Amino acid sequence: MSTTTAQEAELRTDAIASALTSVTRPARPSALATSVTFGWRALLKIKHVPEQLFDVTVFPVMMTLLFTYLFGGAIAGSPADYIAYIAPGVLVQSVLFITMYTGSNLRTDIDRGVFDRFRSLPIWRPSPLVGMLLGDAVRFMVASIITALVCLAIGWRPAGGVAGVAAGIALVLVFAFSLGWIWTFLSLILRTPQAIMGVAGFTLMPLLFGSNIFVDPSTMPGWLQAWVDVNPVSDLVTAVRALMDGISPGGEVAISLAWSAGLVAVFGSLTMWKYRDPR
Amino acid sequence: MTELVIETAGLTKVYGDTRAVDGIDLAIPRGGVHGFLGPNGAGKTTAIRMFATLIRPDAGHARVLGHDIVRAADEVRSKVSLTGQFASVDEDLSGRENLRLIAKLFGFRGAAATRRADELLGAFGLDDAADRQVKKYSGGMRRRIDIAASLVVSPELLFLDEPTTGLDPRARNEVWDIIRALVRHGTTVMLTTQYLDEADQLADRISVIDHGRIIAEGTSSELKASVGSGTLHVRVMRRQDRDAARDILARELGIELGTTHDPQALVAGLEDRSGVTRALAALEQAHIELAQFSLGQPTLDEVFLALTGRPAEDEEEAA
DSSP: OHHHHEEEEEEEHHHHHHHHHHHOOOOOOOOOHHHHHHHHHHHHHHHHOGGGGGGHHHHHHHHHHHHHHHHHHHSSSHHHHHHHHHHHHHHHHHHHHHHHHHHHHHHHHHHHHHHHHHSSSSSSSTTTHHHHHHHHHEEEEEEHHHHHHHHHTTTTTOTHHHHHHHHHHHHHHHHHHHHHHHHHHHHHHHHSSHHHHHHHHHHHHHHHHHHSSSSSSGGGGGGHHHHHHHHHHHHHHHHHHHHTTTTTTTTHHHHHHHHHHHHHIIIHHHHHHHHTTTO | OOEEEEEEEEEEEEEEEEEEEEEEEEESSSSSSSEEETTTTTHHHHHHHHHSSSOOOOOOEEOOOEEETTTTTHHHHHHHEEEEEBOOOTTBBBBBHHHHHHHHHTTTHHHHHHHHHHHHHHHHHHHGGGTBBBGGGGGGHHHHHHHHHHHSSSSSSEEEOOOOOOOHHHHHHHHHHHHHHHHHTOEEEEEEEEEEHHHHHHHHEEEETTEEEEEEEEHHHHHHHHHHHOOEEEEESGGGHHHHHHHHHHHHHHHOEOOOOTTTEEEOOSOOTTTTHHHHHHHHTTTTEEEEEEEEEOOOHHHHHHHSSOGOOOOOOOO
């Protein structure tokens, strides 16, 4: 028995030694290649934990049906009339709301120790985060398509056609990717996924509800109109509406892209600064 | 002159009021296993995390394989690997997917990444578990996949942070075999452990760390010799006899006896063995029954006790 174990140990150490010797180190991969690899990891996780798709499937359907039928009659006379107004807005809302899962997912990675493995690798530093957000972009795309399909099913007929809707979704994805950097930063400074969800929910509430997603701001009191006016989500919604309705979009597309660039510049930098030495 | 893999001067990391690492100076030569021994919360992991560039020092300097850990962090990362409580694999993915992921991140493409993953799975005896999610692995398998993930490209220096904590004896022996294989291949291993026998078994040199400071350094035999050539171990049958036995031995031998976490045990360094027979007779006269009365080399446990004034296991709760 003990000799067999000794022989087994001998064989095992030989195998390990040969596995160490046999390897030739390949050239260092590009920043894009490592980011895409991390995106691939995010998709593999969906394969193993399909429950992850719950928030991007059930949630948008629920939001769309709930808000259309809850407010439709009161605001626009009937849900059918309301859908034209609310469809682009509820799409923005669904996607932006689920971006906050990015933060708690990252915190889970940090707590489980996977993240330190990634940080100890000789790769372009932001790639685990960029890859994670790219993987999330796929989830957001699923949410967008599902929301759009539900809206179509209950009578939404966007004048912009497929091209207009696609352009609108693309703009939402760009903004969502940029917003994600706020949550990555939060997950590096807060200790628990619950705390991150709490702060993220608190931040998103005024951004999403204090906007022109559900109602025309002209009925609101002055102070609220002022907030809705400076809220970047309002600009995003206006731009997405214009694109989907086939109207030539105004400056709001540029404003939304500028906000996206600003979010990446500020929170991307803050994230990478904390990334060197997280708690 | 021997080449140094790790060289530090006054390396310090502070968390709030705690000086987790409090000015350590190290010079670790290439080759073999260097043991970092200390109780939980002593600062071992914090030090390792600084060497692996996961956290930045608050003061002092460190060079790993000749590269500054702050200014040349990327060069350090390309030459070292880290495995341990804090550098793990993705539990949701399978073993093969994890290794393919790391291989891709090192620049292996498609089929080459899969080939490398399969090679490592084979070497670590994980072929059968390759497509299972890592969260379904046993403790020993889990540790093997963690180590395999650190060996996708051969590192010059491998940090193993408490590699056998929580493993059963069989799995622990497997990890020890793996470490010996790595050393034979020429990899330098830096190992943290709170198990004295582990440091004794594997490490060529040991740094004892406590409260963020290095309190002793040397080979296992040097450390033992620093405590004294011989040690007296006494274990009484009934724990209420311990204090009486302590008084008698102190009187007869003229030494101070220490206690350990074992409520029946007494231990002391002993240079002069001449009074031992007399002491034994005195114990018998006092009707103190003994479970053990022996003279021998000190264990690392006693080394730790002698160096810190308290047993190594004492702080486990505090961490």
